[in-house]
Amino acid sequence: MTSPNTASAIGLVGFDGDDTLWKSEDYYRRAEQDFESILGHYIDLHDAGTARHLLKVERRNLAVFGYGAKGMTLSMIEAAIELTGERISARHLHEIVEIGRRTLQHPVEVIDGVREAVAAIAARWPVVLITKGDLFHQEQKIERSGLRDLFPRIEIVSEKDPQTYARVLAEFDLPAERFVMVGNSLRSDIEPVLALGSWGVHTPYAVTWAHEAEHGVAADEPRLRLADTAWQWPQVVAAIEAGTA
Amino acid sequence: MTSPNTASAIGLVGFDGDDTLWKSEDYYRRAEQDFESILGHYIDLHDAGTARHLLKVERRNLAVFGYGAKGMTLSMIEAAIELTGERISARHLHEIVEIGRRTLQHPVEVIDGVREAVAAIAARWPVVLITKGDLFHQEQKIERSGLRDLFPRIEIVSEKDPQTYARVLAEFDLPAERFVMVGNSLRSDIEPVLALGSWGVHTPYAVTWAHEAEHGVAADEPRLRLADTAWQWPQVVAAIEAGTA
Missing domain, CATH: 1.10.150.240 (Putative phosphatase; domain 2)
Incomplete structure (x- = not known):
């Protein structure tokens, strides 16, 4: 259970908010x-x-x-x-x-298994919440979710494109291949990080906004992993690290 | 013109955006x-x-x-x-x-003297832009202002209260008395930083939103300085540092 501090080990795990950590759509x-x-x-x-x-x-x-x-x-x-x-x-x-x-003003309902999975991952790797939308509304949702204590760093961004993720990685001084992003949207959470050379863990949500359903991610992307539920996240991230170490 | 690196010297100068750097109201x-x-x-x-x-x-x-x-x-x-x-x-x-x-979509017009003043201050002290409002709109305004290159760090916040400024200072690992905030709003830019023990440089704008006009700042606050125009900012910040050093 120790984290090998080599150049290839995972150095940061990012999580999307809406429909990844809590219900929104x-x-x-x-x-x-x-x-x-x-x-x-x-x-x-x-x-x-x-x-x-x-x-x-x-x-x-x-x-x-x-x-x-x-x-x-x-x-x-x-x-x-x-x-x-x-x-x-x-x-x-x-x-x-x-x-x-x-x-x-909708209530914020955390998705099953999320708290346990994020806590387990945060015990081994640095974590960051990277969420898109209204600053004011997102801050309110983070507070209401009760997950704030798990995230020392929160990035609320206006667009989730490769440039945005590259800026976050630069702030953490981290090469792209040491970053894993977990999210429900292939378009916003997975495609841009794969383009940078990072890893994507995709956990689909029951409903997807039509705008987010359009993407260019192939099912056999070598750096893409599928996790059906949040409960699998710690194991999937550990397997990525084991494969790269 | 050297910056004394003592505990009491100014360690960070913050600037408000709307009606301080560019016209908005x-x-x-x-x-x-x-x-x-x-x-x-x-x-x-x-x-x-x-x-x-x-x-x-x-x-x-x-x-x-x-x-x-x-x-x-x-x-x-x-x-x-x-x-x-x-x-x-x-x-x-x-x-x-x-x-x-x-x-x-309004055009972003930088206020007279701002570019020169911020550049002069940035040459001597670290600077940060701390602006309030819609993330998306503020990012667009920063781009359109042409001032982005002067600010390595930008904080877009949902509310300008003492907690928000305290969080920013914690991220910079800076004691409050080494921080100077420059802005047009006594309510949002000056009152909360004075409450923390920081310095405020007030440059009034021609028009003020009624909501921002309400404040509890006394004219004789010891850490408050008045600058009629942006041109005076470098000199005012230097005088604060000279007084504290």
Whole structure:
């Protein structure tokens, strides 16, 4: 159980937050359902492709509003106005603002096995939480999750691309091959770290936002490992280290 | 011009971003004017106390939406619906979303003397940018300002209170009395650092958000210095160091 301090040993394990450590996407899905039931007063949801239009507006707005519940709410308001041809009432738009407020205040439910797995890994390797989205909302979720004590370092980033991970590794003064990232999103957590030469541990979540479902990760990537649940994380990271040492 | 490396010498100079390094409040004021001219179609702005109601809704929403242009936009939408008794049209609410988009995309104009002053200070002392608001929007503003090269470290925080500054000082492993913070807001940049025992350099900006205008800083605080313009910053910081060395 000792950590060999050689050049090739693992030097840092990163964890994603939303849908890796705690549930998140469920609340966004519920928000989408509430949104659609408001729109149902004005348009036929079965033939309008509402979800598709919403995703289109969301993506157009990502460059301006960024990720997170506030950007989503502004996108929903804009999509509702467009989709109803400006017929939607102020009262219903106010209900959409309320959807945003509820999403920002949702309870934070830590996923089964996460606390034990992160604690076991933190006992052997340095760990960091690398999470994307609204600074304010992410900080609130970290507090509410009760996991703050496990993470001496937290990085809240606006985009999870290779440059962002490279900057984090530079701050830790660590070569890419000694870094392992654990997350649910192939697009945000795995693909960019594989591109740098780091390791990715993928633990899929039950639901995935359509925007995150698009990725270019091959199933046979040599530095990609699959863990069905958080309970397997310590063992998977140990096996990566054993293979590189 | 050498920096004495004694325990009492200044070890870090922090700079606020909005309205200290670059103009910001002007764009929020313009947004408020555009908002009021939309509301003017529905209510008499002279007797309704619109700005007061907006500030009330903004403060109520700060705890949920946090600071920044996205939270402001959601607050404006909510205030407009409340102030008009739900009479506002979807088209006008869409215009309010556009106000938010414009505010997020405003050009970043660096304040006169800032670049020269920060460069002069960075040549003698370590510097850090400590800025509040939307992560995504603040990162965009730092890039657009052209000042990124002057700041090896950037801290984007969700609230500027004594705990936040204490955390930053802990990361730099620095006692409070060796830290100087430069900013336009007595409430956010000066009061919390004086409470820790650090130094504050106050450079007022022409306009101040009503929320930031409330503070508990006495004019004769021994660790408070006033600098009318950025041009004076290097000299003021040098004088603080000369007095403490």
